[in-house]
Amino acid sequence: MNNLSLVATATTPAVDFNASTGLVALSGESYPENAFEFFKPLLAWVADYVRQSSGPLSAEIALSYLNTSSVKSVMDLLDQFEAAHRAGRTVAVHWHYQQENERALEMIEEFKDEVTLPFFIVAVPG
Amino acid sequence: MNLFDLKEQLQGAGILMCFTGTFGRGIVEELGTAVKKYLESSDESRKSAMTDVFSVYIEAAQNVRNYSERSGASSREVIDANIIVIARSNEHYLVYAGNLVEPDDVPGLTSALDRLASLDKAGLKVAYKEQLRKERKPDGGAGLGLIEMARRASEPLRYTFTPTANGQSYFSLCVAI
Numbered sequence: 492m493n494n495l496s497l498v499a500t501a502t503t504p505a506v507d508f509n510a511s512t513g514l515v516a517l518s519g520e521s522y523p524e525n526a527f528e529f530f531k532p533l534l535a536w537v538a539d540y541v542r543q544s545s546g547p548l549s550a551e552i553a554l555s556y557l558n559t560s561s562v563k564s565v566m567d568l569l570d571q572f573e574a575a576h577r578a579g580r581t582v583a584v585h586w587h588y589q590q591e592n593e594r595a596l597e598m599i600e601e602f603k604d605e606v607t608l609p610f611f612i613v614a615v616p617g
Numbered sequence: 618m619n620l621f622d623l624k625e626q627l628q629g630a631g632i633l634m635c636f637t638g639t640f641g642r643g644i645v646e647e648l649g650t651a652v653k654k655y656l657e658s659s660d661e662s663r664k665s666a667m668t669d670v671f672s673v674y675i676e677a678a679q680n681v682r683n684y685s686e687r688s689g690a691s692s693r694e695v696i697d698a699n700i701i702v703i704a705r706s707n708e709h710y711l712v713y714a715g716n717l718v719e720p721d722d723v724p725g726l727t728s729a730l731d732r733l734a735s736l737d738k739a740g741l742k743v744a745y746k747e748q749l750r751k752e753r754k755p756d757g758g759a760g761l762g763l764i765e766m767a768r769r770a771s772e773p774l775r776y777t778f779t780p781t782a783n784g785q786s787y788f789s790l791c792v793a794i
């Protein structure tokens with residue numbers, strides 16, 4: 492299967508999904524007009540990867556702001572990770588944020604509360 | 618029209634940004650980017666307050682835009698009624714959003730807003746998490762916008778519905794941060 496790569500725009504994050512390593516990277520901010528449409532191919536990619544490969548699945552996330560429609564889609568993405576984790580696959584999420592960004596930390600902690608997979612919050616010094 | 622008077626009036630009312638009319642493709646988001654730059658360059662020391670103002674602006678403006686789209690937005694009247702304002706008072710940033718709504722939608726909106734007004738921060742978090750776990754609405758919306766605004770606000774959301782001559786209702790929302 493192919494890698495999925497998108498450059499960041501003002502309202503959408505940079506996307507770099509690697510089919511050979513199972514590493515999914517997202518960074519920037521997400522508040523597009525239609526977050527549901529933006530995330531649809533990303534969710535489909537992860538579903539395909541899980542179907543076609545038995546390799547590990549990991550995420551390196553550095554999303555600092557999400558509108559609520561993007562929050563919903565990122566929750567869907569994390570649910571896919573959670574399902575893979577529960578099915579016995581090696582899964583991990585690392586979520587990076589700028590140390591002084593309290594709101595980002597609150598958002599990340601709320602996502603972490605929703606899953607049981609290995610989830611690491613990484614503070615980056617400002 | 619005397620622009621100096623208009624400018625004085627806007628300044629007097631503490632209005633930082635005001636946009637009205639067609640919330641066309643990408644406009645809400647482009648303005649949002651400008652708002653963010655402006656807030657970042659202001660002397661506001663509480664970074665989290667800036668994030669809250671930006672977030673409330675995005676949710677309020679995208680709600681107005683999505684409602685227009687859902688209702689077909691065929692009528693000029695509906696589109697022209699859309700307005701979003703960011704203002705500064707002594708103690709707060711204020712985000713206002715206004716649009717025409719169908720009378721049938723008023724009871725549902727009223728009960729949703731009154732329910733949110735009755736919740737404290739912990740209650741709002743529970744409501745947010747419950748909604749996060751619900752199916753998306755048919756239009757792709759997550760239904761989280763109002764709860765998000767209430768969570769970022771420093772006091773309950775204020776709103777009015779004003780009946781219009783043609784039988785619709787004008788919804789005006791004010792969020793104090």
